[in-house]
Amino acid sequence: MRRRRSFQFDVKNTVLEWFKELVGSPPYLGIDLGSLNIRMYLEDRGIVLREKVYVVKNVKNNEFVVAGDEAYDMLGKTPPNLTVFSPIERGRVSDFDGVLFLLQKSVGKALEPYYKNQLLQRFNVLFSIPMGLTEVEEMAVVEVGKKAGAREVHLVETPIAAGFGLRAPVLENTGTFVVDIGGGTTEISLISLGGVVLYKVLKVGGRDFNSALSNYLRLRYGLLIGEKTAEEIKLGIGSVTETSNDLLEISGRSLETGMPKSISVKKKLLFEPLYPHFGQILDMVREAVEETPPELIKDINNKGIILSGMSANFLDLDEYLSRELKLPIETSSEPEYNVIRGLGFLIEHPSILSRVAIKFAKY
Numbered sequence: 001m002r003r004r005r006s007f008q009f010d011v012k013n014t015v016l017e018w019f020k021e022l023v024g025s026p027p028y029l030g031i032d033l034g035s036l037n038i039r040m041y042l043e044d045r046g047i048v049l050r051e052k053v054y055v056v057k058n059v060k061n062n063e064f065v066v067a068g069d070e071a072y073d074m075l076g077k078t079p080p081n082l083t084v085f086s087p088i089e090r091g092r093v094s095d096f097d098g099v100l101f102l103l104q105k106s107v108g109k110a111l112e113p114y115y116k117n118q119l120l121q122r123f124n125v126l127f128s129i130p131m132g133l134t135e136v137e138e139m140a141v142v143e144v145g146k147k148a149g150a151r152e153v154h155l156v157e158t159p160i161a162a163g164f165g166l167r168a169p170v171l172e173n174t175g176t177f178v179v180d181i182g183g184g185t186t187e188i189s190l191i192s193l194g195g196v197v198l199y200k201v202l203k204v205g206g207r208d209f210n211s212a213l214s215n216y217l218r219l220r221y222g223l224l225i226g227e228k229t230a231e232e233i234k235l236g237i238g239s240v241t242e243t244s245n246d247l248l249e250i251s252g253r254s255l256e257t258g259m260p261k262s263i264s265v266k267k268k269l270l271f272e273p274l275y276p277h278f279g280q281i282l283d284m285v286r287e288a289v290e291e292t293p294p295e296l297i298k299d300i301n302n303k304g305i306i307l308s309g310m311s312a313n314f315l316d317l318d319e320y321l322s323r324e325l326k327l328p329i330e331t332s333s334e335p336e337y338n339v340i341r342g343l344g345f346l347i348e349h350p351s352i353l354s355r356v357a358i359k360f361a362k363y
Helices: 002-023 069-073 096-111 135-147 158-165 206-221 227-236 267-271 275-290 294-303 317-325 335-348 350-356
Strands: 028-033 037-042 046-052 055-058 063-067 082-085 123-129 150-157 176-181 186-192 195-202 247-254 260-266 305-308 329-331
Touching: 028 096, 028 335, 037 096, 037 335, 046 069, 046 096, 046 335, 055 069, 055 096, 063 069, 063 096, 096 135, 123 135, 123 158, 123 335, 135 150, 150 158, 150 350, 158 176, 158 186, 158 195, 158 335, 176 275, 176 294, 186 275, 186 294, 195 275, 206 227, 206 260, 206 275, 227 247, 247 267, 260 267, 275 317, 305 317, 305 335, 317 329, 335 350
Parallel strands: 028 123, 123 150, 176 305, 305 329
Antiparallel strands: 028 037, 037 046, 055 063, 055 082, 176 186, 186 195, 247 260
């Protein structure tokens, strides 16, 4: 009899746990939807997904085929009936259906291992959005979250999320200066008391670095390379300040003969096409510092400027900017994860989230 009662009790607990998982509170997903990568943070689980922001579309029937890393791997390899592209342009939704397809696939990958029994895979979403979006552009993000299955959609500005990801005193009466160099834009922000005091958005990012490298190799060496190769070169050229004579082997197609061609280029030469973009970022940061309120300028002098974003990973970029600006500059550890970590922090601290997020109605 005792064994039977124990068995019945175990079954009861199992059913209760299953029912709680089935109809309990929806999990929260933090989504950093950038121009090059999408990252997701799942409540109580941490960062569960990072993939490329690319989709493949069949132009004959207008249907999407694959999304994410699988789509990125097909870049430059598809037949004429398939096209590979990013549905996010400079941080904004440029192809609504493409973003929706990408989100649906990404959400499924993020939730399935943890919430297999979740009723209709309900979830809430916290998006990071770049500064300067119009109301229509903000609502496009909300609408795509809604159609992807979100019950609630919240938005938070990217600099605020990055500030929390950096564990900066975002809510305090002090200034935090963040330069976020992303895939499509560079956002320069001064944060204080839970808001953005001033911001500037420059349409320069990782994709522009890739294009500059491709054009340089085409014009100087007659070598045609694809976007993926340009990205690999950018990640492998090393230091900004040191003039390295190390050689980098690059393969592509000869512009003259159309045949395969390989060349060896000094790494220091590959920075030549990038310095104009660094100069634009430098000028914009200098302009933002000049416009900083006097009461906050001392915080910049004391704490300096923090670099964030995927394209802040150049070795010694902080030293280069510090030398030119005469200000202390530091790059955070794994700067590409600052925003998604900040979204995760806000999800795990609802009281703080309610102070800084833009909340939209339940759907």
